[in-house]
Amino acid sequence: MENNVVLSIKNLHVHYVTADATAKAVNGIDIEVREGEALGLVGETGAGKTTTALSVMQLIPDPPGIIVDGEINFEGKNVIYNTDRENQKMRGNGIAMIFQDPMTALNPIMSVGDQLAEVVLTHEKISKAEAKKRVIDLLEIVGVKSDRYDDYPHQFSGGQKQRVVIAMSLLCNPRLLIADEPTTALDVTIQAQVLDIINKLREQYKMSMILITHDLGVVAETCDNVAIMYAGHIVEKGTVREVYLHPKHPYTRGLFDSIPKLDDDATELIPIEGAISNAADLPTGCYFHPRCKYCQEICRREQPPQQGDAHKFMCHFDLFSKEEA
Numbered sequence: 001m002e003n004n005v006v007l008s009i010k011n012l013h014v015h016y017v018t019a020d021a022t023a024k025a026v027n028g029i030d031i032e033v034r035e036g037e038a039l040g041l042v043g044e045t046g047a048g049k050t051t052t053a054l055s056v057m058q059l060i061p062d063p064p065g066i067i068v069d070g071e072i073n074f075e076g077k078n079v080i081y082n083t084d085r086e087n088q089k090m091r092g093n094g095i096a097m098i099f100q101d102p103m104t105a106l107n108p109i110m111s112v113g114d115q116l117a118e119v120v121l122t123h124e125k126i127s128k129a130e131a132k133k134r135v136i137d138l139l140e141i142v143g144v145k146s147d148r149y150d151d152y153p154h155q156f157s158g159g160q161k162q163r164v165v166i167a168m169s170l171l172c173n174p175r176l177l178i179a180d181e182p183t184t185a186l187d188v189t190i191q192a193q194v195l196d197i198i199n200k201l202r203e204q205y206k207m208s209m210i211l212i213t214h215d216l217g218v219v220a221e222t223c224d225n226v227a228i229m230y231a232g233h234i235v236e237k238g239t240v241r242e243v244y245l246h247p248k249h250p251y252t253r254g255l256f257d258s259i260p261k262l263d264d265d266a267t268e269l270i271p272i273e274g275a276i277s278n279a280a281d282l283p284t285g286c287y288f289h290p291r292c293k294y295c296q297e298i299c300r301r302e303q304p305p306q307q308g309d310a311h312k313f314m315c316h317f318d319l320f321s322k323e324e325a
């Protein structure tokens with residue numbers, strides 16, 4: 001693998017095609033994730049974050065979803081051409097995904113211990129006793145006591161369920177964890193605990209991670225790099241430090257301006273003025289232009305180029321570098 005790149009997405013385009021509309025959910029994004037790196041993927045609702053994650057997992061519902069163009073290379077292999085069997089293997093011990101709602105991952109009519117053991121047994125040739133031991137050990141690590149092995153999902157609180165799901169996603173030592181708003185459904189105090197667990201395990205297992213969230217504070221605490229997504233584009237990306245200290249895209253600026261203080265608890269994004277564009281009816285030129293207070297004629301006409309090297313942004317202008325100098 002070149003430079004320890006675990007995941008490399010190139011020029012990915014994903015549409016949802018229905019009888020009366022084509023929603024252009026992802027419109028040519030590039031993402032790279034290295035060994036051990038945590039990348040935050042941030043953007044308002046409808047930006048295309050989950051679609052990106054599902055594309056990597058090869059779980060886009062088809063129909064209506066279609067990967068129209070691009071590459072998704074995981075450990076050097078384009079997963080778009082995977083067979084079902086290869087996908088199963090990849091989801092077994094290559095990439096794991098944690099969904100926002102833990103119940104999508106848990107079977108309500110099977111005890112938690114049994115379903116986790118089953119995950120291990122379908123992917124590895126080990127004995128039932130060994131599988132059970134692995135499950136109990138991992139449940140302990142995420143803070144679920146072993147005497148809950150035979151309990152059913154409905155007997156767990158929301159936070160406990162999400163711990164179980166985290167344990168489940170790590171059973172087969174994935175190289176990449178995709179966490180899609182893993183704490184949104186939880187109380188604030190529980191959120192911090194769950195993030196702590198994810199962080200510790202990530203270090204312990206040297207996992208890479210893509211963390212999808214609306215919460216810029218969570219990204220600051222958890223991630224090395226950040227990608228800001230808007231209407232199916234990555235409009236800005238770089239190290240958390242660079243992007244937070246020197247945001248270069250008007251949209252990123254807007255996101256930070258909408259937060260009272262970064263060290264405040266209220267880091268949830270407050271929507272900036274105007275609504276995100278309808279993916280089935282995207283504007284001409286720069287997709288952000290209808291909401292941009294710096295909009296010029298060229299922005300209505302032409303899609304902006306990518307600027308920058310390590311810190312990239314997609315804009316016709318470089319509006320904020322001067323004021324910093």
Ligand SMILES: Nc1ncnc2c1ncn2[C@@H]1O[C@H](COP(=O)(O)OP(=O)(O)OP(=O)(O)O)[C@@H](O)[C@H]1O
Pocket residue numbers: 016023024025043044045046047048049050051052061064278279280
């Ligand atoms: N199954 C589907 N059929 C049709 N359109 C869809 C489908 N799933 C998503 N879309 C559309 O694709 C676009 C991107 O949706 P996606 O769920 O990827 O956004 P997101 O960034 O994850 O948003 P959120 O923060 O709300 O989870 C939206 O316009 C959405 O309406």
Ligand code: NI
Pocket residue numbers: 049050051180
């Ligand atoms: Ni989503």
